[in-house]
Amino acid sequence: MNEKENNIGPGEIIRKKREFLIPCVYHFYQEPMQIVRGEGHYLFDHQGKRYLDFYGGVSVLNAGHCHPEITDKICQQVKTLQHTTTIYLTQPIVDLAEKVSQIAPGNLKKSFFCASGSEANEGALLLSQLSTKKHEFLALTHGLHGRTKLTMSVTGLKFWRTDSHPVGGISFVPNAYCYRCVFNRTYPDCDIECAKQIENVIETSTSGEVAALIIEPIQGNGGIITPPREYFTTMKEILDRYGILLIVDEIQTGFGRTGKMFAIEHMGVEPDIMTFAKSIANGTPVGGFITNDDIASSYTRPGASTFGGNPVTSVAALATLEVIEKYGLTQNAKTVGAYLTDSLQNLQEKHPILGDVRGRGLMVGAELVGSEKAPATQETDLILEYMKERGVLIGKTGAARNVLAFQPSLIINEDNIDELIDALDDALSHVEKQQK
Numbered sequence: 001m002n003e004k005e006n007n008i009g010p011g012e013i014i015r016k017k018r019e020f021l022i023p024c025v026y027h028f029y030q031e032p033m034q035i036v037r038g039e040g041h042y043l044f045d046h047q048g049k050r051y052l053d054f055y056g057g058v059s060v061l062n063a064g065h066c067h068p069e070i071t072d073k074i075c076q077q078v079k080t081l082q083h084t085t086t087i088y089l090t091q092p093i094v095d096l097a098e099k100v101s102q103i104a105p106g107n108l109k110k111s112f113f114c115a116s117g118s119e120a121n122e123g124a125l126l127l128s129q130l131s132t133k134k135h136e137f138l139a140l141t142h143g144l145h146g147r148t149k150l151t152m153s154v155t156g157l158k159f160w161r162t163d164s165h166p167v168g169g170i171s172f173v174p175n176a177y178c179y180r181c182v183f184n185r186t187y188p189d190c191d192i193e194c195a196k197q198i199e200n201v202i203e204t205s206t207s208g209e210v211a212a213l214i215i216e217p218i219q220g221n222g223g224i225i226t227p228p229r230e231y232f233t234t235m236k237e238i239l240d241r242y243g244i245l246l247i248v249d250e251i252q253t254g255f256g257r258t259g260k261m262f263a264i265e266h267m268g269v270e271p272d273i274m275t276f277a278k279s280i281a282n283g284t285p286v287g288g289f290i291t292n293d294d295i296a297s298s299y300t301r302p303g304a305s306t307f308g309g310n311p312v313t314s315v316a317a318l319a320t321l322e323v324i325e326k327y328g329l330t331q332n333a334k335t336v337g338a339y340l341t342d343s344l345q346n347l348q349e350k351h352p353i354l355g356d357v358r359g360r361g362l363m364v365g366a367e368l369v370g371s372e373k374a375p376a377t378q379e380t381d382l383i384l385e386y387m388k389e390r391g392v393l394i395g396k397t398g399a400a401r402n403v404l405a406f407q408p409s410l411i412i413n414e415d416n417i418d419e420l421i422d423a424l425d426d427a428l429s430h431v432e433k434q435q436k
């Protein structure tokens, strides 16, 4: 295939972006490339250059780009029946709901489908209000839950809180950011003070009428912040005492990425409501939330999403889940992910700028710091640029935008990790030389 044909090129794309897209739609890299094709864990640009993709469309392409078994099923469905909405009966939506209930943790059973993660969280928050008949929310510092009014209001990162008049009745509780503990404590001697603070926040910052706490089990945009298990068990004990529901946002962490089907399964607690999107359909737009019979029974007034449960996207999701199970991608995420973490930790010995390596499975972050843990934000940008030139794409995240994010397709292997680490080793040396 000739990648160079019929492409307008990066310069013209940027010109059209400036002219026709709202400027909030930003892109990575000083000299970005035009991506024209994806295959497995590789992307190709308009000049035919190949990139090892370690960001997977921001945690979306768990089965790899354009997986043939998923693509074939999507094409077949597009040719057969593309759209009806839920006012007519179709089979893919119920097959998908059944499948999600089989893989979901605990007694989560009934789903609602929509088209994005923001919508999924918005719906889950509403459901918690309907079920508890209470209206306030708790959320975690450094969390991110979406771009809509309410989901932005429960987002705990200034970078993503564009709205300066957020929804009221939301209180933030401390997350377990052990590398930068707000209480200056050290795990495990800290007694999980951060989780205990939830009770203090409920008692001092709310009216007591709290419907739910929304959390990510590993905070993606916050900087791959990975709390210890006791954080969740302590949190759940407090929530249960106050009759507050736990909404777990698995939008980045779900569908095998962390070495279990859902990241919350590592943490010893069960969600009351769980939300998902991103990787469930490997790049076609599906979002949703799932809950137990009891909570579901509170949502009886009509609720429709035009694209929710669409035959094409539902078939894409079913095919994706089949591929994840058939090829053991969850197990691969666990073993290859452990190799990635070990390899990054080995690099830490040589490069002190790698302040902290954290994560689970193939959701791994490396926080870059200078002296006294000062966020190395500029260096993070330089490393991304250098890696791109070397043909490796990685992400950046974190409140100070100083965390390298590695969230590739779950099909990658140890050779791919070696290639990444080689390039990163050189990138870090390059940045260190510039610092001198």
Ligand SMILES: Cc1ncc(COP(=O)(O)O)c(C=O)c1O
Pocket (backbone or CB within 6 Å): 115, 116, 117, 118, 119, 121, 144, 145, 146, 147, 216, 220, 221, 249, 250, 251, 252, 277, 278
């Ligand atoms: C954890 C989490 N929740 C929600 C969202 C919002 O999802 P969407 O962009 O599909 O609306 C994101 C997006 O990055 C996310 O990472």
